[in-house]
Amino acid sequence: MDNWAERVRQGDVLAISRALSAIENRSSDADAMLQALFPHTGRAFCIGVTGAPGTGKSTLVDRLAAHYRGQRKTVGIIAVDPSSPFSGGAILGDRVRMQGHASDAGIFIRSMATRGYLGGLAQGTADAVLVLDAAGKEIIFIETVGVGQAEVEIAKIANCTLVVLMPGMGDDIQNLKAGLMEISDIFVLNKVDREDAPRFEQQLKSILQLVPERDGWRPPVALTVATENKGISELAQDIAAFREHIERAPDRPARQLAYWKGWMLRLLQTRLTERVIGSSRGAGGSLSAAEFDRLAEKVAARKLDPFAAVDQILAAAGLDAQEQPH
Amino acid sequence: MDNWAERVRQGDVLAISRALSAIENRSSDADAMLQALFPHTGRAFCIGVTGAPGTGKSTLVDRLAAHYRGQRKTVGIIAVDPSSPFSGGAILGDRVRMQGHASDAGIFIRSMATRGYLGGLAQGTADAVLVLDAAGKEIIFIETVGVGQAEVEIAKIANCTLVVLMPGMGDDIQNLKAGLMEISDIFVLNKVDREDAPRFEQQLKSILQLVPERDGWRPPVALTVATENKGISELAQDIAAFREHIERAPDRPARQLAYWKGWMLRLLQTRLTERVIGSSRGAGGSLSAAEFDRLAEKVAARKLDPFAAVDQILAAAGLDAQEQPH
Numbered sequence: 001m002d003n004w005a006e007r008v009r010q011g012d013v014l015a016i017s018r019a020l021s022a023i024e025n026r027s028s029d030a031d032a033m034l035q036a037l038f039p040h041t042g043r044a045f046c047i048g049v050t051g052a053p054g055t056g057k058s059t060l061v062d063r064l065a066a067h068y069r070g071q072r073k074t075v076g077i078i079a080v081d082p083s084s085p086f087s088g089g090a091i092l093g094d095r096v097r098m099q100g101h102a103s104d105a106g107i108f109i110r111s112m113a114t115r116g117y118l119g120g121l122a123q124g125t126a127d128a129v130l131v132l133d134a135a136g137k138e139i140i141f142i143e144t145v146g147v148g149q150a151e152v153e154i155a156k157i158a159n160c161t162l163v164v165l166m167p168g169m170g171d172d173i174q175n176l177k178a179g180l181m182e183i184s185d186i187f188v189l190n191k192v193d194r195e196d197a198p199r200f201e202q203q204l205k206s207i208l209q210l211v212p213e214r215d216g217w218r219p220p221v222a223l224t225v226a227t228e229n230k231g232i233s234e235l236a237q238d239i240a241a242f243r244e245h246i247e248r249a250p251d252r253p254a255r256q257l258a259y260w261k262g263w264m265l266r267l268l269q270t271r272l273t274e275r276v277i278g279s280s281r282g283a284g285g286s287l288s289a290a291e292f293d294r295l296a297e298k299v300a301a302r303k304l305d306p307f308a309a310v311d312q313i314l315a316a317a318g319l320d321a322q323e324q325p326h
Numbered sequence: 327m328d329n330w331a332e333r334v335r336q337g338d339v340l341a342i343s344r345a346l347s348a349i350e351n352r353s354s355d356a357d358a359m360l361q362a363l364f365p366h367t368g369r370a371f372c373i374g375v376t377g378a379p380g381t382g383k384s385t386l387v388d389r390l391a392a393h394y395r396g397q398r399k400t401v402g403i404i405a406v407d408p409s410s411p412f413s414g415g416a417i418l419g420d421r422v423r424m425q426g427h428a429s430d431a432g433i434f435i436r437s438m439a440t441r442g443y444l445g446g447l448a449q450g451t452a453d454a455v456l457v458l459d460a461a462g463k464e465i466i467f468i469e470t471v472g473v474g475q476a477e478v479e480i481a482k483i484a485n486c487t488l489v490v491l492m493p494g495m496g497d498d499i500q501n502l503k504a505g506l507m508e509i510s511d512i513f514v515l516n517k518v519d520r521e522d523a524p525r526f527e528q529q530l531k532s533i534l535q536l537v538p539e540r541d542g543w544r545p546p547v548a549l550t551v552a553t554e555n556k557g558i559s560e561l562a563q564d565i566a567a568f569r570e571h572i573e574r575a576p577d578r579p580a581r582q583l584a585y586w587k588g589w590m591l592r593l594l595q596t597r598l599t600e601r602v603i604g605s606s607r608g609a610g611g612s613l614s615a616a617e618f619d620r621l622a623e624k625v626a627a628r629k630l631d632p633f634a635a636v637d638q639i640l641a642a643a644g645l646d647a648q649e650q651p652h
């Protein structure tokens with residue numbers, strides 16, 4: 001284990017890949033490995049990139065990665081697929097485009113799917129970021145698709161979140177969901193060489209004027225044509241400005257404490273709940289997810305009350321509701 | 327206990343008050359009482375009402391309540407104060423206005439603050455709704471202030487959520503936060519007798535056009551002057567239309583199952599976490615919240631890894647990470 005962690009720290013590609021697979025499969029090795037890596041983390045800057053399919057997100061990440069590589073910064077990219085129970089699919093296909101980096105040891109690219117019952121997506125992503133951080137990657141991209149609760153959770157992991165849009169998305173910008181406004185630190189309007197771009201840009205900016213400033217920051221709109229490498233260094237400047245903004249923020253220690261409190265509470269709840277309901281992590285709990293569902297169906301039909309249901313779950317785990325464990 | 331629950335079911339005001347106090351104080355009686363009431367719930371329609379202070383939310387709820395009383399429907403009102411650790415304050419002051427209903431046994435009004443470490447606000451509110459539902463209230467209002475994660479959680483409890491706005495809110499409608507769009511089933515533009523109302527209404531409607539339909543429903547804008555009882559029956563018609571919409575929805579059983587699964591998981595996690603970290607619920611856990619904070623501070627400073635921290639927490643609870651109970 002120590003040897004494995006040491007190899008990850010040295011940036012060994014096979015060791016990093018194995019570490020991310022262990023996280024993805026929620027293998028029992030993963031926690032020990034993360035634990036060994038943890039003291040060597042805390043230096044990376046993590047950029048979340050989200051947007052609808054077709055907005056050119058992957059190409060944009062590719063070009064930004066090349067930009068940072070040009071500054072001799074090491075880069076890690078994690079493409080998260082929240083919908084698929086299997087890794088790969090469309091995102092893995094996109095990655096084929098990035099094979100241009102294959103011979104560059106300073107960049108690590110990986111698609112990941114995080115399975116599991118208990119909202120493991122955000123935690124799995126946070127774990128993967130720890131690995132790449134320990135491996136010395138200075139800039140880490142997390143690429144996600146669309147927006148939903150999962151993306152909001154992932155945005156909390158990233159230090160800076162880019163929301164990628166393109167002209168002609170659906171009917172005007174109806175697809176610009178309210179949730180995107182909450183999470184975006186920078187908007188990227190990609191494919192601005194399209195003829196409907198100016199109208200879209202104007203609409204976007206007039207909507208953004210209605211959104212209040214957040215902690216002294218108003219999300220700028222960066223204009224790019226990622227396929228032609230246009231606007232990339234300007235976008236990198238926006239990212240640098242945001243990084244400076246948050247590093248100056250007086251509430252930074254309080255935010256970091258809150259981040260780790262959330263992390264620990266999530267880990268604690270996962271540990272406790274897995275012990276009871278079971279998980280894909282092997283050892284499993286005393287009750288299967290299917291049994292949990294059956295209890296919930298009875299509750300929804302008012303044939304069982306939720307307190308009795310939870311008491312049954314705790315009793316099955318040998319954790320009686322009444323007594324404290326010694 | 328059975329006698330208490332029976333008195334709640336009969337709508338006894340003192341018994342209901344005592345039940346809500348038990349929930350608010352997270353007393354050990356509360357769960358047994360809720361358990362006894364649960365089989366008698368599931369009939370109420372729950373209306374969430376949120377909006378910034380000063381929008382006239384309380385008066386609006388007051389008038390809507392009177393409207394439903396005029397239809398011989400029984401009404402319960404819970405005003406939630408998420409910010410204050412004590413019940414009362416401004417919201418309780420607002421309630422003074424509603425003393426006009428004091429002699430009406432068909433209406434129950436109560437301000438509530440839900441304390442506690444583990445996001446107890448949403449669960450406390452859900453519990454209070456169960457009590458009023460069991461007490462036979464046909465329409466239950468949940469009144470909250472502003473918008474935040476707490477309000478989003480509470481919106482999930484309500485069957486229908488009204489977002490109350492007024493003309494001249496801040497600089498144009500900059501205060502209309504994106505989060506409000508996600509939770510609102512109906513927008514209420516109150517105080518439309520103000521001179522800047524038409525401009526505000528037009529701005530609001532043009533923003534709403536950009537928001538996509540949700541499950542075949544586009545939130546209407548109801549115009550009211552609550553203090554003069556104007557627009558109230560039209561608003562009640564909008565609410566009735568939304569109720570019909572969701573009761574017809576084909577995914578209703580699936581939604582109800584998901585609701586109760588979330589409820590059970592929350593209860594399970596609360597039970598498990600309270601056992602470990604402790605709570606205001608008396609018996610407490612093996613670790614205080616202050617000790618938890620100290621561990622988190624060490625983690626944030628990278629002096630302790632989060633896995634070791636959680637192992638310490640589990641060990642303090644006599645729940646070793648490695649072995650299964652029994």
